[in-house]
Amino acid sequence: MxxxxxxxxxxxxxxxxxxxxxxxxxxxxxxxxxxxxxxxxxxxxxxxxxxxxxxxxxxxxxxxxxxxxxxxxxxxxxxxxxxxxxxxxxxxxxxxxxxxxxxxxxxxxxxxxxxxxxxxxxxxxxxxxxxxxxxxxxxxRFSPFMELEPEPTLHATGIPLDYRLPVEQIDLNNPLFQKLLGYQRHYGDTVIPAFPDTPQMSLEERVKVYGEGLKKVRALLPDGNDARSIRVDMRHTLDPGYTETFMRLGVNDHCGILQKSGLA
Structure with a gap:
């Protein structure tokens, strides 16, 4: 092995x-x-x-x-x-x-x-x-779960990292996003948008909100295909519609979604 x-x-x-x-x-x-x-x-x-x-x-x-x-x-x-x-x-x-x-x-x-x-x-x-x-x-695959280091130590190995950033912070005027975008350019790191938990939304409403966020993210990355992972921190006994939302949006990886049962 x-x-x-x-x-x-x-x-x-x-x-x-x-x-x-x-x-x-x-x-x-x-x-x-x-x-x-x-x-x-x-x-x-x-x-x-x-x-x-x-x-x-x-x-x-x-x-x-x-x-x-x-x-x-x-x-x-x-x-x-x-x-x-x-x-x-x-x-x-x-x-x-x-x-x-x-x-x-x-x-x-x-x-x-x-x-x-x-x-x-x-x-x-x-x-x-x-x-x-x-x-x-x-x-x-490697992804930081603690606060960001000034310069990721794994870059000295050539190994890329995944970074999660709230979707509202994925903006060219945000210095942190610019830093992560630089990591993406030089090392192939991935910037994964983190979306809010939306159990109260209908399926169509969630698809619209998440879809608009993903469209913005994909427009800011060199390869729009990189935005096929998202993060949603949530805990629900039953899936309120996330699985179908991700399928409709072309999301291949929900990046370790938190829950009591069902999706992981």
């Missing part, structure tokens, strides 16, 4: 490919990187899509196969530090050909394990963790 640390995004778009990067104005000012599903079975492929604003110099894309299995960084690893220790590992370079600021490439892993992709663009460095699993593997 093997353990693998999974990324937050596990469900591909309907096409199974990475987002086409239809960017809103605030996203088009900076380099962006989206992916297809980052949880693969052996033999499957992952697609990466890239966007570069005018004037930004493109850098190389490198893949570090089975990087956690091969890593022995010693003192080069510092919790909360950077990923400079990757330089001691062998990597595979993939060529990117940008046309009108856009490029895409597909990669097929040759073995199961933990993978990390690194992309340089201008003065920035981006990372995307992905994993290749077998049928008898256990998949873990």
């Amino acid at each position: 093997l353990l693998v640390c999974s990324p937050a995004v596990e469900v591909p778009s309907q096409s199974g490919k990475a987002c086409c990067l239809e960017l809103t104005q605030h996203l088009a000012k900076r380099p962006q990187w989206t992916t297809g599903s980052r949880l693969l079975k052996l033999g499957e492929k992952i697609e990466f899509s890239f966007f570069l604003p005018a004037g930004t110099e493109p850098g190389e894309l490198s893949i570090f196969p089975r990087y956690l299995e091969r890593a022995h960084p010693g003192k080069a690893f510092v919790a909360g530090g950077d990923l400079a220790w990757l330089g001691a590992l062998d990597s595979k370079r993939l060529e990117l050909n940008f046309v009108n600021g856009r490029a895409s490439v597909t990669y097929q892993p040759e073995a199961s394990g933990n993978y990390l992709a690194r992309w340089r663009a201008g003065e920035e460095v981006f990372y995307r963790y992905f994993a290749v699993i077998e049928e008898d593997w256990i998949v873990l």
